[in-house]
Amino acid sequence: MKDRRPPIEAALARFENNLPLLRLLVERVLPGYPGGPRPLVLAGALALYQAALSWIEAEGPFGEAAENAIQPALLALFQPQAIPPVALPPELTPFGDRLDEMVRTLEARGMQPGLMPYYAPLAHASGYGLRPYEEFASPPPGANDGRLWLALSNILRRRWPLILSIVLATDLAVGVLSARAPKTFKATTTINTGIASGQSVSGTAIDWFKAGALMGNLTEMLQSRSVLERTSSKLNLATTPEKLAKRLDVEKVGQTDMMRISATAKTPQEAADLANTHTREFIQFYQQSQGSDARNADAFIAQQVQESAKRLRGAEEKLKAFKSTNVPEAQTTIAVQLAELRAQKGEVERALSAAQSGLSTVEHEIQQLKKDPMFAATVQDAPEVETAGDRLKTLKQNLDDARSLYGDKSPVVKELKNQIARASGTVRSTTAKVAAADPSRAGAAERRIALKVEIAQQQAKLSSLNRAIADLEPKARTASVTDVTYKELQREVALREADYQRLSERASQTRLAANGASVLPITIVDWAEPPIKPENAKTLLKLALGSLMASIFGFVLAYILEARASALSAHELVEARLDQERSA
Incomplete structure (x- = not known):
């Protein structure tokens, strides 16, 4: 039925009916406010009265509007620059005694009611969760009162079926995918680069300070497009050099001048053939390129020798002519x-x-x-x-x-x-x-x-x-x-x-280097043999990682659901308490 009273009178009536809601909301935020209950009560009363004046029936129940108005006003006092109110408007003077009594009641109890944690809803405590202050006060810095572990254990106790179902579903999916994945075989060929006994293109012994750079050059050459194309053509593989490079792996053997070339394929024989063929093609390509470099170096050095001989003869002739015309x-x-x-x-x-x-x-x-x-x-x-x-x-x-x-x-x-x-x-x-x-x-x-x-x-x-x-x-x-x-x-x-x-x-x-077969005496130490077992799919590791990620996701989801359920339960209990007070 529509309220026929004047607006001020109707607003004051709504204000009076919702004073219990004001007290309850002040109790929930009071533990974290250092200024005592009076500024909170005054700020909440002003917000409640303004909401009562501006409310119309078409907006829905006034209880929700009052709560939405009081909570921001109380939270605003927690800002560093907030100024608490000191007086009420004249219209609220008749309620001054009741508001003072509310403040005295909160102060006389010798405790500060706290916000109820989601793991202890209002229904589990008499007087709507009014517990001693020590149960809700923040622990000293660095202390651990066990509330975090209690909250986590409560979530796990109530939501463990959800978390377990997510973990099992994830492990099942990982296991199925691992079982259906195609098996691959890996074969390895070992070569000796001969850097320790090799020579540069000029014929001089290789400096060990440059051995690391030379090893890097050989690694890049093994993975180069030129060698990959030679291997693909030799084996008649219908693949690109980029895809073939993903099936090959090159690594250095410890602190030696040896290298391992590993190849993966769907069958053992294909893996061994790929590793051996790629190694042979690399050695041939290296010998041809380095032999060409040695011949170019030999031609260049020979030209330099001829020019140096001409310069020497010219210098000797100049000295002879000068000596004949001067008597030192x-x-x-x-x-x-x-x-x-x-x-x-x-x-x-x-x-x-x-x-x-x-x-x-x-x-x-x-x-x-x-x-x-x-x-x-x-x-x-x-x-x-x-x-x-x-x-x-x-x-x-x-x-x-x-x-x-x-x-x-x-x-x-x-x-x-x-x-x-x-x-x-x-x-x-x-x-x-x-x-x-x-x-x-x-x-x-x-x-x-x-x-x-x-x-x-x-x-x-x-x-x-x-x-x-x-x-x-x-x-x-x-x-x-x-x-x-x-x-x-x-x-x-x-x-x-x-x-x-x-x-x-x-x-x-x-000249000696150009006449040789290669600059580095690269030799194959171990030829690749067809592997007996397929490459390890690391199923256990995948299952462990899947279980870990699923557990984290399930726990986060359980926390969100628990927090939402706690918030809805608290709102319903507040409404029930207000209904009881109104009926009383």
Whole structure:
């Protein structure tokens, strides 16, 4: 019958009738909320009142609408930024005491009702599952209260027929498929690649650092399209190389240079023929390809030997022509002479520097003597002293020239020496006379004259040495360039000769390799024999894997069905409780 009351009055009536539902829903979510029951009661009351105002009969029973409105409002308080309500609208003031009593009741019980797990429905507990809080409180981190294993055991206890039926059906299907699968036979041929005693295409021994790469090359060659096509053509197989490759397996035997070639087929004889034929075709293909490579390498090395011989002859001719037009011995003599002249120049420069230093000292001493007015007037400006000094300087220069022309034993040299001795005495006597017989002043003037004479002599020698060095330096540079060129030509001849010897040895090795049957002495160690038993189908392993996957699938399905049944049961019990309270 349609409610004829005003909307507010009708909404308040619906609100009052569903307060037990509000309390029940608050009890279910309260264990996980840290703020106590009051915010939950207020939020649920607001949501219930808003649902009562907006509900119309065409939407169905109000109980479902109320539950759908209250639950989101309660769950919203669990959000980190949620703000709990603090007051109710004026229309709900008459229900304030009842709501406060609801809050006090929840707080006074000394426990927090929890959400009922699916393994303990409401029907199994008095008071709609109001158990002590310890039964539903979360265990400490890292602790195990056994609830998980209890839930799993309950699911297994109630749903084991379903899980067992799925496992049995899966094992039956796997067994049938394995039994109906065609049997295959596997035969194996073993070969020795001979890498340990083989040679490269150039004829040199194989480097063990490259043995791994060579083994990989052989594996790829065994599975190559060229070898597969040769095998298929030899056996008249109506199949493609790709499908034939799936029937062949190549593996290395441990840490050796041996390999196994396995073939699978529907009959034992076909498997053995396939393994043996494929191995023979591979060996023939390898010998042909490697023999061609060896011949190509031999031709290439022979061409390199000819070119190296031409380069060697050209270098030898260049060295011979250069040696005939240049004389390194004379050039070496020029270098020695230039070194001696430079050494003499160094000695002259050191002597000249010492004389100039002594002259500076004497000049300083004379400057000190010049401070005496009488000495400056009588000695420094006396013409006879200057004349005697110039005479001595001229005689010493003449003596040097005479020595260079006539030698020390010439009468001219002896005469000049006597004149120099007399001139020196004249300088001393004149100086002493002019200096008023002052020994210190006479000695300074005499040393000054002697140092000037020595400086003039050393400068003349230095000039002569510079001219001689300037004449020899161009010749020495030419000799140096010639010597460097000569050594470079000798080095070029040595390099060309070494290159020619190396290529000649390589040519001998590649010629031997080209004349051989193959580079690697590949041999068949064990021929494939027709197998007695078919290849293991691994039925037990397939059954075990099928049982495991079926068990997991069955348990997941049982969990889903159990959770759905628990949810429906809880909803039905809530409706029954509400009906009881309404009737009461």
